[in-house]
Amino acid sequence: MKLKFFLPVILLGSLLTSCKDKNVDPANETETNNWILANMKYWYYWNDHIPTSPDLSKDPASFFESLLYRYDATLRPDGDRFSWIQESADELQASLGGESKTPGMEYKLTYYPSGTTNVIGVVLYVIPDSPAAKSGFVRGDIFSSVNDQKLTGTNYSQLLNTQDKKTYTLAKLDKDGILEEGTTKREVTPIVLQEDPVFFDTVFTFGADKIGYVVYHQFIPEPYQAKNGLYDKKLDDIFTSFKNRNVNALVVDLRYNPGGYVSSATNLASLIAKATANDIFYYKEYNDEVTETNRKKFGETYFYDKFISKSQNIGANLNQLFFLVSSRSASASELLINGLKPYMDVKLVGSKTVGKNVGSVTLTGEDKGIKWGLQPIVSKSLNKDRKSDYSTGFNPDFPVTEGNILYPYGSPKDPLLGEALFQITGTRIARQVRGARILQEEESQEITSTIVKKAGGSNMFYK
Known part of the structure; x- marks a missing residue:
């Protein structure tokens, strides 16, 4: 077994979940779950809260989740907010080393104007020589549409949470904080970057x-x-x-x-x-x-x-x-x-x-033919x-x-x-x-980044 020690990052969304595949061999899943259970019983910070008889028939992602002492503001204020499992241990280790498939820019999404369902993306920084940099993106750029669809509170996840080519339509904020829709478009295709x-x-x-x-x-x-x-x-x-x-x-x-x-x-x-x-x-x-x-x-x-x-x-x-x-x-x-x-x-x-x-550790079972990777606290x-x-x-x-x-x-x-x-x-x-001061008030409308x-x-x- 390989392991590396870390101090956890908040990972949301696509890294966590795995759908149960009807073609998966149940025996392999049981072997994986036994491996998960053995490691969690030893390493997990809250190992005294692991269920005594967990359901080994679950898919590995659901099984891992069933072992966690998850945070609850009322019931478990001392609980776990950060442990996760990833179906590919190789992808987990690469991402922890700064390598991932990305357009090469990080951005935040915010409702703008405040109180509406309209969403804009604000570019936080751009990785040099990345697809985003080569297309012209710089820190502070704003986009309001993706693939010719205006971003809203109901569609931004669907439009942005894929790793395919996208076309971003730029917008800008004038000195009084008024959003001006633009016509400039930039096409970006994600690649694996360090x-x-x-x-x-x-x-x-x-x-x-x-x-x-x-x-x-x-x-x-x-x-x-x-x-x-x-x-x-x-x-x-x-x-x-x-x-x-x-x-x-x-x-x-x-x-x-x-x-x-x-x-x-x-x-x-x-x-x-x-x-x-x-x-x-x-x-x-x-x-x-x-x-x-x-x-x-x-x-x-x-x-x-x-x-x-x-x-x-x-x-x-x-x-x-x-x-x-x-x-x-x-x-x-x-x-x-x-x-x-x-x-x-x-x-x-x-x-x-x-x-x-709290800190976490990377656990992999490559020597046992297990493809999953764990990152428990x-x-x-x-x-x-x-x-x-x-x-x-x-x-x-x-x-x-x-x-x-x-x-x-x-x-x-x-x-x-x-x-x-x-x-x-x-x-x-x-x-x-003046506009920058006005726009500081919009920070509370940020959705995610x-x-x-x-x-x-x-x-x-x-x-």
Whole structure:
């Protein structure tokens, strides 16, 4: 059996379910279900709540679901919001490594104007050299129709939740926030892409303030199936530049980061923290069986991770540390914030985070001929002070919404970045246009975004 440890992402929609195929051999399903049950009895954080006599005749997806101690606000407020199963273990592992079939752009969907059933898509960012980039899409683009059908609250899922070629019709918002339907169309065909999560960085200089800014979209150490730590090294190089330029304030943009590998969270934390390699970054709390087995095998070191000694660390020179966050920031993003809080004055700008203080593990049964992959919650995460009090999310110190008029990364007009720069320097570097302020009020009408469907989408993964 193969397994990899993670810190869960919120995965919704197409990754979870499987229809029962009447041609499937029931004996194979029973073997798969026995494998699922054995692993869940050992690994699952809530293994003491697994039914004593589960129905092994169910299809694997339904059987897995029947074992879970699912969250219920009234009955099970301490329950599981994040475990999932996927029919293809190969696709599960690829998605966790940042590889997926995609048009190459992430977007949010929102009702616009507020109070109507009309839906628009707002492009959050575009992967370089992707089909979306080659067709001309950029951050901030808005589309209102797909395949010549206007998006509404009843058809957007059907029009968008397929992996075939699509034609998007662009629209725009004028300075007063009025939607103007356009005629420009862009055709995009999804392909399998590897996403580089280290997206943008720059340094701002305002008098004595030298402010490093980095945009990080997912905690992934390297491309899928690579063993080169490429993306972690890319962050190392950015922090080398920050250090050489005497950066004394830092803004880390995690607003679209749903989580990922804990190893990458530890790496980034070690570039930032006012701490040493002898200091605890975070603790892991498991069920009694995993705890007993691994305490005997590995000792207490199994249950915590320390910071790594990094020559690129800028903590000693940092006077201020800000994270940009949103309702899409989860899991490893929150682990990073929680782990740094005992060592530094951490400030958050944006909106409330997801609240994922638990971690998962990837389980595959390739050696047994089982094609399914499991991503169950196996642990709870705590910082050096044994605090894990963010199950409902971190509240921002400075609440700001980005609205529906988006600015390029690094623009001080961006509401979240602009607020962080103001808090650091005491000066408003740039002001938004009137329409942007109006459109911030539309944030409450957001329906969903493609970020929540990313693996890592609230996942913290232990590798």
